[in-house]
Amino acid sequence: MIEQTPVFRLSVDDHLMIAHSLPGEYFGAAQQLHGATLALTATFERQGLNEHGVVMDIGLAHQLLAAVLEPLRHQNLDEHTDFAEKISTTEVICHHIALQVAEALPQAHGLQAVEVAAEENPQARASVRLVLQ
Amino acid sequence: MIEQTPVFRLSVDDHLMIAHSLPGEYFGAAQQLHGATLALTATFERQGLNEHGVVMDIGLAHQLLAAVLEPLRHQNLDEHTDFAEKISTTEVICHHIALQVAEALPQAHGLQAVEVAAEENPQARASVRLVLQ
Amino acid sequence: MIEQTPVFRLSVDDHLMIAHSLPGEYFGAAQQLHGATLALTATFERQGLNEHGVVMDIGLAHQLLAAVLEPLRHQNLDEHTDFAEKISTTEVICHHIALQVAEALPQAHGLQAVEVAAEENPQARASVRLVLQ
Amino acid sequence: MIEQTPVFRLSVDDHLMIAHSLPGEYFGAAQQLHGATLALTATFERQGLNEHGVVMDIGLAHQLLAAVLEPLRHQNLDEHTDFAEKISTTEVICHHIALQVAEALPQAHGLQAVEVAAEENPQARASVRLVLQ
Amino acid sequence: MIEQTPVFRLSVDDHLMIAHSLPGEYFGAAQQLHGATLALTATFERQGLNEHGVVMDIGLAHQLLAAVLEPLRHQNLDEHTDFAEKISTTEVICHHIALQVAEALPQAHGLQAVEVAAEENPQARASVRLVLQ
Amino acid sequence: MIEQTPVFRLSVDDHLMIAHSLPGEYFGAAQQLHGATLALTATFERQGLNEHGVVMDIGLAHQLLAAVLEPLRHQNLDEHTDFAEKISTTEVICHHIALQVAEALPQAHGLQAVEVAAEENPQARASVRLVLQ
Numbered sequence: 001m002i003e004q005t006p007v008f009r010l011s012v013d014d015h016l017m018i019a020h021s022l023p024g025e026y027f028g029a030a031q032q033l034h035g036a037t038l039a040l041t042a043t044f045e046r047q048g049l050n051e052h053g054v055v056m057d058i059g060l061a062h063q064l065l066a067a068v069l070e071p072l073r074h075q076n077l078d079e080h081t082d083f084a085e086k087i088s089t090t091e092v093i094c095h096h097i098a099l100q101v102a103e104a105l106p107q108a109h110g111l112q113a114v115e116v117a118a119e120e121n122p123q124a125r126a127s128v129r130l131v132l133q
Numbered sequence: 134m135i136e137q138t139p140v141f142r143l144s145v146d147d148h149l150m151i152a153h154s155l156p157g158e159y160f161g162a163a164q165q166l167h168g169a170t171l172a173l174t175a176t177f178e179r180q181g182l183n184e185h186g187v188v189m190d191i192g193l194a195h196q197l198l199a200a201v202l203e204p205l206r207h208q209n210l211d212e213h214t215d216f217a218e219k220i221s222t223t224e225v226i227c228h229h230i231a232l233q234v235a236e237a238l239p240q241a242h243g244l245q246a247v248e249v250a251a252e253e254n255p256q257a258r259a260s261v262r263l264v265l266q
Numbered sequence: 267m268i269e270q271t272p273v274f275r276l277s278v279d280d281h282l283m284i285a286h287s288l289p290g291e292y293f294g295a296a297q298q299l300h301g302a303t304l305a306l307t308a309t310f311e312r313q314g315l316n317e318h319g320v321v322m323d324i325g326l327a328h329q330l331l332a333a334v335l336e337p338l339r340h341q342n343l344d345e346h347t348d349f350a351e352k353i354s355t356t357e358v359i360c361h362h363i364a365l366q367v368a369e370a371l372p373q374a375h376g377l378q379a380v381e382v383a384a385e386e387n388p389q390a391r392a393s394v395r396l397v398l399q
Numbered sequence: 400m401i402e403q404t405p406v407f408r409l410s411v412d413d414h415l416m417i418a419h420s421l422p423g424e425y426f427g428a429a430q431q432l433h434g435a436t437l438a439l440t441a442t443f444e445r446q447g448l449n450e451h452g453v454v455m456d457i458g459l460a461h462q463l464l465a466a467v468l469e470p471l472r473h474q475n476l477d478e479h480t481d482f483a484e485k486i487s488t489t490e491v492i493c494h495h496i497a498l499q500v501a502e503a504l505p506q507a508h509g510l511q512a513v514e515v516a517a518e519e520n521p522q523a524r525a526s527v528r529l530v531l532q
Numbered sequence: 533m534i535e536q537t538p539v540f541r542l543s544v545d546d547h548l549m550i551a552h553s554l555p556g557e558y559f560g561a562a563q564q565l566h567g568a569t570l571a572l573t574a575t576f577e578r579q580g581l582n583e584h585g586v587v588m589d590i591g592l593a594h595q596l597l598a599a600v601l602e603p604l605r606h607q608n609l610d611e612h613t614d615f616a617e618k619i620s621t622t623e624v625i626c627h628h629i630a631l632q633v634a635e636a637l638p639q640a641h642g643l644q645a646v647e648v649a650a651e652e653n654p655q656a657r658a659s660v661r662l663v664l665q
Numbered sequence: 666m667i668e669q670t671p672v673f674r675l676s677v678d679d680h681l682m683i684a685h686s687l688p689g690e691y692f693g694a695a696q697q698l699h700g701a702t703l704a705l706t707a708t709f710e711r712q713g714l715n716e717h718g719v720v721m722d723i724g725l726a727h728q729l730l731a732a733v734l735e736p737l738r739h740q741n742l743d744e745h746t747d748f749a750e751k752i753s754t755t756e757v758i759c760h761h762i763a764l765q766v767a768e769a770l771p772q773a774h775g776l777q778a779v780e781v782a783a784e785e786n787p788q789a790r791a792s793v794r795l796v797l798q
Contacts, residue, residue: 001266008224013256015786019684019700026451034739035684035700037786052159053220074699087452121680121702123412133400134532141490146522148387152285152301167340168285168301170387185425186486207300254281254303267798274756279788292584318691319752353585389545399533414653418551418567433606434551434567436653473566520547520569558717619718655678665666
């Protein structure tokens with residue numbers, strides 16, 4: 001038997017080019033001021049589809065992600081107020097973006113989760129999954 | 134402690150090149166007749182492996198997906214009977230394909246879920262996950 | 267000995283989602299109205315770099331490509347005036363885009379070639395190279 | 400409401416180039432001695448982050464995976480002791496690697512799952528998810 | 533001034549999963565019997581387009597490549613007659629495929645070059661370009 | 666007629682994560698200190714193959730590229746001596762790497778060109794081609 005109201009996901013991409021450093025011996029050479037292109041994917045998850053047969057408006061999905069990224073584009077995160085008390089690891093940046101995207105969702109979105117993933121180089125990626133309760 | 138019978142997944146790819154339009158102001162420019170290449174991935178999920186050490190016969194996985202795609206290849210979905218009462222969004226197309234793949238599975242397949250994902254352009258993807266109960 | 271003023275290239279990506287049909291038995295099932303996502307790359311080529319150490323302003327490169335694509339986005343090329351007397355194959359679409367991008371280049375660009383490539387599906391690509399004399 | 404301690408994932412890539420054959424008519428042409436490049440991704444999953452704001456040390460993640468792959472690189476798995484009683488399908492190879500990576504994790508890693516995925520060709524992938532209890 | 537009859541290219545993909553070994557200390561660990569998935573691209577190049585507005589029939593391009601690959605699929609190249617006197621490096625395999633594709637072209641193809649490229653692992657590729665005089 | 670000694674190419678990948686800023690209004694927001702992951706490909710080109718049937722030793726190709734990248738890894742190029750008098754655009758970084766790779770080639774390499782390409786974000790790439798005379 002196949003379930004009748006399955007889980008759907010919609011993903012949209014954008015990217016960020018930032019400078020930062022990571023504090024402490026734990027991070028080795030990444031303690032030095034360096035940078036990264038973060039190739040980002042935001043994923044929106046919903047049980048069933050809305051009345052238009054989609055997870056959400058794909059244009060809105062792109063806009064929500066872009067709006068959150070705007071104040072971070074071409075920034076040195078070591079001096080950015082949003083990361084003042086934080087270590088700006090790829091995981092923490094994903095979390096920051098996911099929280100802001102989740103908070104910016106319109107009322108009655110019907111979504112059950114938001115994920116943000118970042119490829120920081122061709123051989124490494126991180127992600128976070130926020131369950132919306 | 135590591136679980137003894139973990140969940141395995143097998144994914145196979147194919148693609149579809151279709152025309153369609155999406156009705157209503159909600160869809161903006163996509164209300165116009167346009168088209169898409171859908172780069173499709175069907176994923177089969179199973180707890181543990183079958184007696185041959187696989188999720189399922191990979192050749193069969195490719196065939197099941199291709200058989201479902203055959204009547205949709207090079208079609209205008211606005212005039213296709215399978216989408217007569219439906220909005221042919223990427224999400225709905227994924228659902229259509231996933232349902233047909235799930236129904237075409239051989240008896241005693243042992244699978245617990247089928248997923249179908251589609252990349253509709255280099256910056257957007259949708260997917261559906263059907264739990265087989 | 268290594269040459270002193272080598273050839274540099276800059277590439278930027280965008281995409282197009284169009285409907286079309288291709289006339290004549292030669293095209294088999296593609297005679298039917300169907301569609302495609304064209305994942306596009308425009309490449310600009312120059313011997314040596316400009317005074318800013320680049321092939322050209324990357325923002326301008328993105329804008330030139332986007333401006334050419336704008337009137338084609340979400341269109342049925344069978345009814346588009348730019349393709350009235352043409353077969354809208356991937357090759358012909360690339361040529362159309364490359365010509366328009368080349369003609370829109372600012373004066374004194376210093377470029378020696380413009381290329382446009384399109385991936386029409388995960389297993390096929392076409393491209394054209396315009397030498398600017 | 401957004402959950403306070405979400406699930407994070409970190410993925411690192413490596414690859415393996417092996418020969419093998421798969422026994423029995425079930426495998427068709429793959430019964431013959433052939434080979435594969437397995438493009439591998441190991442994913443580490445954790446609820447919340449460690450004191451450094453990461454899932455785990457990314458350098459260690461790369462090392463753990465590489466250490467498990469080392470004895471398999473450029474091998475014929477038909478003659479490799481680790482696969483003596485096994486069918487070396489992509490699924491079984493993923494399982495082998497995931498188990499060894501999981502067992503090599505340092506004490507108090509805080510991880511809740513390890514996944515290993517392998518792309519065996521541009522149109523097929525397999526994976527396994529080990530829940531660490 | 534923009535040239536009037538530019539060079540066009542059409543590329544199609546396929547893949548091969550083979551075993552082989554490479555003789556001599558020069559090849560290090562690759563002297564051992566191992567294997568590879570070769571993700572292959574055949575590119576056909578032409579000045580101007582044919583009467584159908586394409587470089588060549590894309591279906592024929594796929595068929596020509598597949599026909600050449602057929603006798604190599606799931607083979608151990610160490611025992612394959614086509615590589616009896618040859619070292620089956622990625623470069624040599626590309627050359628073998630390119631020559632056979634070029635020889636199988638129909639009369640009056642109008643092509644000026646055939647290229648074959650192979651990705652042997654996620655971090656290495658080889659290719660050959662045959663000029664057709 | 667097919668040429669007898671065609672041109673072969675071998676490509677190997679690596680990457681760099683750097684901080685930098687680009688001076689002058691021309692660069693807009695990139696004037697600010699930011700960063701990038703440069704996904705790099707070095708390509709070696711040769712007419713015909715060496716006595717081992719390859720363009721060059723692939724292990725050496727990886728080593729040459731890695732050796733050139735080593736002093737640039739996790740650096741702020743604004744403070745790096747190699748870029749003291751230079752604007753560290755992607756094009757200039759590619760040129761710097763290509764020149765150093767070319768100069769580090771062993772005697773009698775038989776190569777006719779070295780190319781270095783960098784993807785700076787998912788939608789933009791630059792490259793340089795050094796002809797070795």
